[in-house]
Amino acid sequence: MKLVTRLVRTAAVVVAGAASTTAIGGSAHAALQNGLSTTQSRATAGQASELQAMMLKYVARCALRADQFLDGPADASGKRSRFPGSMGVAPEWLDGTCDHACEEKVSSCLIALTNRTGKHVMVSMISAAPTMGADLVPGDNDIAFPHQEGAFFGNVFTGEAYSCRGRDAAKGAQVKRFCALEPDSCSGLAQFSDAGLCEEACEMTCSPLADGTQRCAAASCKDPSGRRWAFPITTYLRNQIEAGNADRLEGSRARNEAVEPLAGRGAIRYERVDFGATPGVVHTFTARLAARDPGARIEVWLEDERRLGTLEVASTGGVEKDQSAAVDTSGVEGPHAVVLKIFGARKVGRLSTIEFH
Numbered sequence: 001m002k003l004v005t006r007l008v009r010t011a012a013v014v015v016a017g018a019a020s021t022t023a024i025g026g027s028a029h030a031a032l033q034n035g036l037s038t039t040q041s042r043a044t045a046g047q048a049s050e051l052q053a054m055m056l057k058y059v060a061r062c063a064l065r066a067d068q069f070l071d072g073p074a075d076a077s078g079k080r081s082r083f084p085g086s087m088g089v090a091p092e093w094l095d096g097t098c099d100h101a102c103e104e105k106v107s108s109c110l111i112a113l114t115n116r117t118g119k120h121v122m123v124s125m126i127s128a129a130p131t132m133g134a135d136l137v138p139g140d141n142d143i144a145f146p147h148q149e150g151a152f153f154g155n156v157f158t159g160e161a162y163s164c165r166g167r168d169a170a171k172g173a174q175v176k177r178f179c180a181l182e183p184d185s186c187s188g189l190a191q192f193s194d195a196g197l198c199e200e201a202c203e204m205t206c207s208p209l210a211d212g213t214q215r216c217a218a219a220s221c222k223d224p225s226g227r228r229w230a231f232p233i234t235t236y237l238r239n240q241i242e243a244g245n246a247d248r249l250e251g252s253r254a255r256n257e258a259v260e261p262l263a264g265r266g267a268i269r270y271e272r273v274d275f276g277a278t279p280g281v282v283h284t285f286t287a288r289l290a291a292r293d294p295g296a297r298i299e300v301w302l303e304d305e306r307r308l309g310t311l312e313v314a315s316t317g318g319v320e321k322d323q324s325a326a327v328d329t330s331g332v333e334g335p336h337a338v339v340l341k342i343f344g345a346r347k348v349g350r351l352s353t354i355e356f357h
Contacts, residue, residue: 052072052073053072053075053081056070056072056081056083057081057083058110058113059106059110060083060084060085060086061083061084061085061086061087062086062087062089062090062105062106062109062110062113063085063087063088063089063090063091063093063094063102063105063106063109064084064085064086064087064088064090064091064093064094065085065086065088065091065133066084066085066086066088067085068084068085068088068091068094069082069083069084069085070082070083070085070094071083086135087109087125087133087135087136088133088134088135089105089106089108089109089132089133089136089231090102090105090106093106100155101131101230101231103155103157103158104153104154104155104229104230104231105131105132105231107153107154107155107156107157107160107161108127108152108153108154108229108231108232108233109125109233110156110189111152111153111154111156111161111162111163111179111189111190111192111233112125112152112233112235113125114152114161114179114186114188114189114192115176115177115178115179115186116178116179116182116185116186116187117176117178119176119242119245119257120242120245120257121175121176121177121237121242121245122145122238122240122242123145123149123177123235123236123237124141124142124144124145124215124235124236124237124238125233125234125235126138126142126215126217126233126234126235126236127217127218127219127231127232127233127234128204128205128217128218128219128234129218129219129220129230129231129232130219130230132231132233136217136233137207138207138209138215138217139209140209140210140211142209142215142236143209143210143211143213144238145236145237145238146168146213146236146238146239147166147168147171147236147237147238147239148166148167148168148169148198148215148216148234148235148236149166149168149169149171149172149177149180149181149234149235149236149237150163150164150165150166150169150172150180150181150198150234150235151163151164151166151180151195151198151201151202151217151218151221151232151233151234151235152179152180152232152233152234152235153195153218153221153223153229153231153232153233154190154223154229156189156190159190159191160190160193160223161186161189161190161191161192161193162183162192162193162194162195162221162223162224162229163179163180163183163186163192163193163194163195164180164194164195164196164197164198164200164201164202164218164221165180165181165194165196165197165198166180166198166234166235166236167198167199168237169181170274170335171237171239171274172237173271173272173274173335174239174241174270174272174273174274174335175237175238175240175241175242175245176241176242176245177235177237179192180235193223193224194224195221195222195223195224196224198218198221198234201221201222201223202218202219202220202221202222202232203218203219203220203221204216204217204218204219205217205219215236216234217234218232218233218234219232220232239355239356239357240288240353240354240355241270241273241353241354241355242257242258242352242353243257243258243259243268243287243351243352243353243354244256244257244258244259245257245270246259246268246269246270247269247270247271247337248267248268248269249266249267249268249269250266250267250268251263251264251265251266251267251342251345252266252268252342252345257352258350258351258352259350259351260349260350260351261342261345261346261348261349261351263345263346264343264344264345264346265341265342265343265345266341266342266345267339267340267341267342268339268340268342268351269304269337269338269339269340270337270338270339270340270354271335271337272335272336272337273335273336273337273338273356274334274335274356275329275332275333275334275335275336275356276333276334277333277334278333279329279330279331279332279333280329280330280331280332280333281329281333282327282329282332282356282357283326283327283329283357284324284325284326284327284356284357285300285308285309285311285324285325285326285327285354285355285356286322286323286324286354286355286356286357287311287322287323287324287351287353287354287355288320288321288322288323288351288352288353288354289313289316289320289321289323289348289349289350289351289352290316290318290319290320290321290348290349290350290352291313291314291315291316291318291347291348291349292315292317292318292347292349293315293347294313294314294315294347295313295344295347296313296342296343296344296345296347296348297310297311297312297313297342297343297344298310298311298313298325298340298341298342298343299340299341299342299343300325300327300338300339300340301338301339301340301341302329302332302336302337302338303336303337303338303339304337304339308327308328308329308332309325309326309327309328310325311323311324311325312325313344313347313348318349320350320352327356329356338356340354
């Protein structure tokens with residue numbers, strides 16, 4: 001059954017909730033945003049076309065190559081949407097059928113992109129499984145994503161989704177990714193099942209990168225019953241936090257994964273920021289922002305009780321640039337809530353990412 005027909009018939013069952021994802025930059029797997037929400041859909045018949053379109057968009061980006069696209073079915077006005085490809089794990093599905101291997105490949109991609117909150121987070125997606133496509137082979141574009149989150153596999157067309165925990169799965173809470181760290185909390189495409197530690201559940205293949213590090217990807221994995229799955233996808237995370245994924249905003253708004261101040265003063269709270277396993281190893285706070293004028297400042301507070309440091313914001317001429325300040329994290333380790341207090345906030349046009357390092 002061809003791609004359009006198959007998805008139109010299954011979208012209302014498989015799809016979880018409306019969300020979008022965007023491929024940016026050169027290597028698709030090193031610049032793909034997740035955001036497929038695990039919130040259960042309560043769609044009515046009148047919403048079906050929107051859900052179908054969302055599912056077609058995600059599956060096109062997983063299954064098709066960047067030089068392919070999918071024309072969706074016409075809506076009530078006769079207009080057709082066009083969905084571009086990206087990952088290319090099953091390009092044959094565009095004009096042909098999707099066999100069991102195809103279903104597993106597409107499912108692994110969809111499961112890896114799923115997030116229980118629907119928040120968009122930049123992830124690196126790699127695989128050591130044969131025939132998964134060149135875009136999933138580890139490369140130097142993955143250098144910016146050093147933290148191994150986990151591996152994902154299953155078949156969402158039969159309601160099966162599995163995740164295992166990588167060595168840095170705990171980093172997921174900082175960037176608002178939870179389906180490897182807390183699989184029981186994820187549902188929608190399918191209820192996630194915990195496959196344990198990736199080093200125990202999967203056969204891993206490691207590849208060296210130009211900076212001397214390596215990326216280890218699953219070549220195959222076992223689910224809790226012992227069945228082996230041949231096409232897992234492994235995800236790696238970066239340390240940067242999308243500013244718009246804050247847990248609480250005051251005097252500002254989240255827009256396109258960034259924060260835009262709305263008042264002269266604002267406060268932004270982030271839960272479970274990772275300060276590492278050793279006290280005091282974090283020395284720097286970096287914010288990527290655009291500032292029209294100088295004079296704003298960002299105070300960095302731990303649990304809203306201890307000020308770690310202050311970033312005096314310089315003008316960037318309205319373009320986004322990284323600005324950094326020293327922070328005193330003596331005695332601080334593990335996850336903590338962080339509050340950014342922004343003064344002269346209207347001079348800051350946009351805050352895109354933050355990082356503690």
